[in-house]
Amino acid sequence: MLTTSFRFPLAHFLVGALLSTVGHSSDMSGALSGLQLRCCILDEPPIAFIDDRTYANGGVSGIIAQYLREMQGYLNWSCSSVQHYTGGKQTSFNHFVRMMEDCSENGAVRNDPGCTCDIGISGWFQNHHRFRRVDFLPPFVTDGYEVVFHISNSEVSGRRMFFITTFDRLAWVSIFGLMLLFSAIKFFDRKFCPIDSFEALEETNPRIQRFVHVLMKYPTLYRFRRALQSTFSRMILLPDSDVVENQTANRQWVLNTVISVSGLFLILSYEASMTASLVQETVSAGFQSIQDFQTCRISPAEVCLPGGGALEMFWNTSIAIEVCHKQRQPFFASSYDELFHAVDNRTCKYGLLLESTANAAINSKYCGKLLAAEKPIYSGGLAMVLPKNSNLTDVMSYATLKITNEVATPGIEQYFASIPKCSINPETTLNFRKLRLFFGIALCTGAFLLLLRIINNVWNQAIERRVEDKEQSKLRDIKTMSSSNCSIDISMSSDYNV
Numbered sequence: 001m002l003t004t005s006f007r008f009p010l011a012h013f014l015v016g017a018l019l020s021t022v023g024h025s026s027d028m029s030g031a032l033s034g035l036q037l038r039c040c041i042l043d044e045p046p047i048a049f050i051d052d053r054t055y056a057n058g059g060v061s062g063i064i065a066q067y068l069r070e071m072q073g074y075l076n077w078s079c080s081s082v083q084h085y086t087g088g089k090q091t092s093f094n095h096f097v098r099m100m101e102d103c104s105e106n107g108a109v110r111n112d113p114g115c116t117c118d119i120g121i122s123g124w125f126q127n128h129h130r131f132r133r134v135d136f137l138p139p140f141v142t143d144g145y146e147v148v149f150h151i152s153n154s155e156v157s158g159r160r161m162f163f164i165t166t167f168d169r170l171a172w173v174s175i176f177g178l179m180l181l182f183s184a185i186k187f188f189d190r191k192f193c194p195i196d197s198f199e200a201l202e203e204t205n206p207r208i209q210r211f212v213h214v215l216m217k218y219p220t221l222y223r224f225r226r227a228l229q230s231t232f233s234r235m236i237l238l239p240d241s242d243v244v245e246n247q248t249a250n251r252q253w254v255l256n257t258v259i260s261v262s263g264l265f266l267i268l269s270y271e272a273s274m275t276a277s278l279v280q281e282t283v284s285a286g287f288q289s290i291q292d293f294q295t296c297r298i299s300p301a302e303v304c305l306p307g308g309g310a311l312e313m314f315w316n317t318s319i320a321i322e323v324c325h326k327q328r329q330p331f332f333a334s335s336y337d338e339l340f341h342a343v344d345n346r347t348c349k350y351g352l353l354l355e356s357t358a359n360a361a362i363n364s365k366y367c368g369k370l371l372a373a374e375k376p377i378y379s380g381g382l383a384m385v386l387p388k389n390s391n392l393t394d395v396m397s398y399a400t401l402k403i404t405n406e407v408a409t410p411g412i413e414q415y416f417a418s419i420p421k422c423s424i425n426p427e428t429t430l431n432f433r434k435l436r437l438f439f440g441i442a443l444c445t446g447a448f449l450l451l452l453r454i455i456n457n458v459w460n461q462a463i464e465r466r467v468e469d470k471e472q473s474k475l476r477d478i479k480t481m482s483s484s485n486c487s488i489d490i491s492m493s494s495d496y497n498v
Contacts (some may be wrong), residue, residue: 123382140379
């Protein structure tokens with residue numbers, strides 16, 4: 001499907017080429033000669049909204065305001081009235097298009113009590129559902145669809161297991177594989193950690209003690225364990241006294257140098273990445289791309305979007321393409337305020353709305369509460385609408401192209417550059433909140449090692465007592481046997497004397 005972002009520049013070119021011939025033959029300045037139109041505005045901040053403090057054009061404000069004034073001044077027309085249009089149970093954009101279609105008659109709005117709008121003052125995305133019903137002027141600004149979420153649904157660096165997430169999974173696997181490779185090189189060097197013989201413990205010893213003795217002292221296992229210990233110590237730049245025959249061998253020096261250089265590079269990389277993660281916090285969201293919505297990796301039930309407009313059409317035609325979308329539906333809000341309120345209260349995890357509207361709310365009312373994804377999932381042009389086949393379409397299209405090409409009307413970037421920004425001062429100190437997970441793991445590890453030491457001491461004392469009991473039992477048996485032998489000797493001596 002051809003996206004609006006490609007279609008509108010083509011429309012600019014074709015309409016501009018068509019009207020340039022008319023522009024050369026006659027100047028359209030003042031062509032509407034004081035025409036007055038009934039203007040209807042649909043609330044879409046910051047694109048278009050009513051501001052009671054603005055007196056021009058009945059309070060029309062937003063990005064559209066200067067564009068509208070330029071076009072009115074160039075063609076010499078004005079708004080006889082400006083009314084805030086509301087219709088339908090959800091946002092009014094599609095409802096306005098249907099109303100305009102029903103009220104159109106020979107390219108104009110018929111005289112009917114229910115037909116009170118000659119032109120739509122706001123920004124409509126063009127699509128095939130709307131194109132056959134109304135006339136679109138060329139777009140006056142480019143906007144997009146943005147994903148917003150509550151800050152509690154994001155991951156902030158410094159609050160996670162930063163000492164593990166500093167490297168990704170593949171990096172940790174590579175480091176472990178490198179350590180195994182260096183350990184294998186040491187292990188297969190016959191001069192590394194030679195061992196003469198292995199003596200198994202006697203059967204009288206406890207089975208666990210004999211098993212541990214095999215693990216710790218069996219030549220193959222012992223040498224591989226020492227190779228791992230030596231490699232790890234050198235990778236973290238600790239001194240290690242390897243038991244090696246002919247310590248001055250070149251191959252040992254080369255291997256240990258390679259291990260130390262590799263460890264130094266990894267430590268410096270780890271330190272730099274972890275410092276950036278701790279000192280300068282960054283925020284990342286679970287949402288990555290539009291495929292998360294299309295594949296239902298993010299459930300439709302977790303999404304809010306305005307109903308009754310182009311966003312609902314975009315969802316139904318470009319996102320809801322899998323079977324899972326038939327089973328679960330997003331929440332269609334009746335207004336932008338309702339959508340922001342739902343995301344702020346975590347009624348839905350993600351909100352989908354206009355990029356300009358999202359940024360305006362994040363920089364004002366919801367500063368520090370809501371965040372936006374890095375890039376919009378769709379971009380296109382916003383345009384005003386007229387009745388189908390209106391005799392004003394050509395002249396207003398020409399004026400729009402002339403204004404947008406020659407007059408510095410503010411775009412979204414310029415608009416946001418002129419308003420206050422939501423500034424959250426980043427934390428630049430290492431406080432306990434950032435390090436509490438590290439301290440928790442360190443304390444638990446220390447407590448676990450202390451517990452093992454206590455258990456080991458208790459176990460050794462129990463074994464020693466058991467050995468002492470056996471020895472004392474043997475001594476008692478020997479004494480008993482000795483006393484018995486003495487009694488027998490005395491008895492035999494008495495019998496002999498008799």
